[in-house]
Amino acid sequence: MAKPRRNQSAKHTTLEQTIRKATRQALHDIGESTPEAAWVGNKVQWPVTCTVGPGLEGAIACESSVGYVNGARGNLIYRGYDVVELCESSTFEEVAFLLLYGDLPTRREFESFNQRLVQYRFLPHTLRMMMSSPLEQMHPMAALRLGTILLRQRLSWRDQDAGEPEESEAIAADEDTVPSEESEQQGESRAEYQFRLWPADKPQNVRKSADNSAGIQTCLRLISGIATLTAAIARIRNEKLPIDPDPSLGYAANLLYMMHGIRPSPEEARILDIALILHADHGMNASTFAAMVVASTMADIYASVTAGIGALSGPLHGGANEAVIEQLQAIGDPSNVKAWVVKTLRNKQKVMGFGHRVYKAYDPRARILGPLAKHLSGHPSIAGMYQTATTLEKEVVAALGRKKAIFPNVDFYSGLVYQALGIPLPMFTPIFAVSRMAGWTARVFEYLKNNRIFRPRAIYTGPMDLAYVPMNQRNETGENT
Ligand code: ACO
Numbered sequence: 001m002a003k004p005r006r007n008q009s010a011k012h013t014t015l016e017q018t019i020r021k022a023t024r025q026a027l028h029d030i031g032e033s034t035p036e037a038a039w040v041g042n043k044v045q046w047p048v049t050c051t052v053g054p055g056l057e058g059a060i061a062c063e064s065s066v067g068y069v070n071g072a073r074g075n076l077i078y079r080g081y082d083v084v085e086l087c088e089s090s091t092f093e094e095v096a097f098l099l100l101y102g103d104l105p106t107r108r109e110f111e112s113f114n115q116r117l118v119q120y121r122f123l124p125h126t127l128r129m130m131m132s133s134p135l136e137q138m139h140p141m142a143a144l145r146l147g148t149i150l151l152r153q154r155l156s157w158r159d160q161d162a163g164e165p166e167e168s169e170a171i172a173a174d175e176d177t178v179p180s181e182e183s184e185q186q187g188e189s190r191a192e193y194q195f196r197l198w199p200a201d202k203p204q205n206v207r208k209s210a211d212n213s214a215g216i217q218t219c220l221r222l223i224s225g226i227a228t229l230t231a232a233i234a235r236i237r238n239e240k241l242p243i244d245p246d247p248s249l250g251y252a253a254n255l256l257y258m259m260h261g262i263r264p265s266p267e268e269a270r271i272l273d274i275a276l277i278l279h280a281d282h283g284m285n286a287s288t289f290a291a292m293v294v295a296s297t298m299a300d301i302y303a304s305v306t307a308g309i310g311a312l313s314g315p316l317h318g319g320a321n322e323a324v325i326e327q328l329q330a331i332g333d334p335s336n337v338k339a340w341v342v343k344t345l346r347n348k349q350k351v352m353g354f355g356h357r358v359y360k361a362y363d364p365r366a367r368i369l370g371p372l373a374k375h376l377s378g379h380p381s382i383a384g385m386y387q388t389a390t391t392l393e394k395e396v397v398a399a400l401g402r403k404k405a406i407f408p409n410v411d412f413y414s415g416l417v418y419q420a421l422g423i424p425l426p427m428f429t430p431i432f433a434v435s436r437m438a439g440w441t442a443r444v445f446e447y448l449k450n451n452r453i454f455r456p457r458a459i460y461t462g463p464m465d466l467a468y469v470p471m472n473q474r475n476e477t478g479e480n481t
Pocket of ligand 1: 315316317318349351352353355358400404406411
């Protein structure tokens with residue numbers, strides 16, 4: 001992997017200075033965007049009345065203390081900690097612990113957690129099974145689905161009594177946006193939510209009840225194992241054999257090592273680590289919800305996160321990071337941007353890497369990934385594209401920022417960062433999945449504590465009372481005889 005070279009303007013800026021400047025700026029801008037008084041936190045009183053729009057926009061599916069997205073304000077919280085601050089001070093491993101257990105670890109807890117993550121990196125049996133399939137002919141997200149199912153060799157919550165979540169009569173609710181902060185929804189009807197409150201005798205903190213259960217061990221196996229699967233898929237697609245993990249490396253460094261076969265520089269490892277932190281959890285997004293829906297049937301966690309991988313693969317969700325690079329390549333020179341934007345918007349096409357169901361302000365993850373992309377912008381693989389990207393951002397925000405609250409989302413700059421780290425384009429979305437595994441497992445694990453099967457309704461708009469017509473009496477023109 002070629003060493004990233006910094007551009008002239010970033011010449012004397014170290015990575016840590018870039019990170020510090022970006023995080024300070026992000027916290028300042030987020031703080032400016034909405035007065036603190038808007039935060040009502042836990043003061044939600046049931047019943048809650050919400051407007052529900054198409055695509056379940058605005059609907060509340062459950063309660064959660066894993067993470068919070070404030071779309072109006074443009075900030076993202078993991079278990080009470082601002083993700084921007086976690087980028088500055090934490091690591092992906094620590095964030096995974098935080099999401100799963102609910103608290104930052106003590107030194108001893110973290111050491112034991114890390115030991116288990118390192119131990120679970122080794123998947124020779126799963127890789128052997130995976131390599132008997134034509135991986136090179138599959139999209140890497142399809143290969144990742146396969147690998148995740150094969151990872152379910154012996155353990156699953158369904159197979160292990162000790163790890164099975166408790167049956168429970170209670171249901172609970174979660175929300176990304178508390179009602180007082182709701183931005184206007186697109187739906188017409190209003191729904192009243194009346195969930196029974198979380199019973200006082202139920203555990204509020206997963207750590208208290210689940211540390212030793214097979215369930216949480218399975219979450220760790222998945223968080224650790226998905227990196228090994230992803231790196232192996234990348235290598236096999238490149239006609240190379242998978243290589244063993246290096247136990248001496250941290251999670252991000254080992255992932256790069258297993259993909260490239262070269263130990264990354266501390267700077268490269270730190271940049272990927274931040275990208276993993278930023279993608280680890282994001283409220284009730286489509287893939288998290290998909291994973292939770294499958295888990296709510298008491299299917300095993302492997303089936304559940306496989307559904308998450310499937311949902312993430314779509315271009316409207318995690319697949320957008322690949323589409324952004326293809327879009328920047330198609331635009332080419334920054335001088336083409338203006339005309340391209342006019343044509344795209346005139347044709348009512350979406351600009352990839354922009355817009356978000358929840359954020360009506362700047363996506364905080366883009367606030368960090370943008371400066372990281374700038375830091376790497378001297379790298380030959382993204383030098384031209386970075387200029388095109390910043391020009392595109394200016395044009396799209398000028399056209400749609402004020403009018404439709406459309407700003408860059410997490411996917412806009414993440415692809416540039418991955419490209420500069422030497423990660424092949426088709427592997428961008430799997431890298432997203434590697435990180436999001438922490439959020440999927442944390443939220444599924446939390447939901448199963450008080451599980452109730454998801455089962456929304458549809459409004460039937462079809463005909464009633466039709467009489468069955470035998471096939472031989474059906475008219476090809478559509479008029480039945
Ligand atoms: N470019 C141009 N216009 C846009 C964009 C965009 N990227 N996103 C939304 N709009 C416009 C729509 O055309 C629509 O306009 P209208 O009201 O005049 O018809 C309005 O904004 C609302 O758009 P919806 O598609 O209804 O918004 P929704 O909340 O359903 O979709 C989504 C959100 C899917 C992210 C959308 O913004 C999009 O398709 N973006 C591009 C793909 C992308 O970058 N996805 C990654 C999202 S981040 C993630 O999932 C990790």
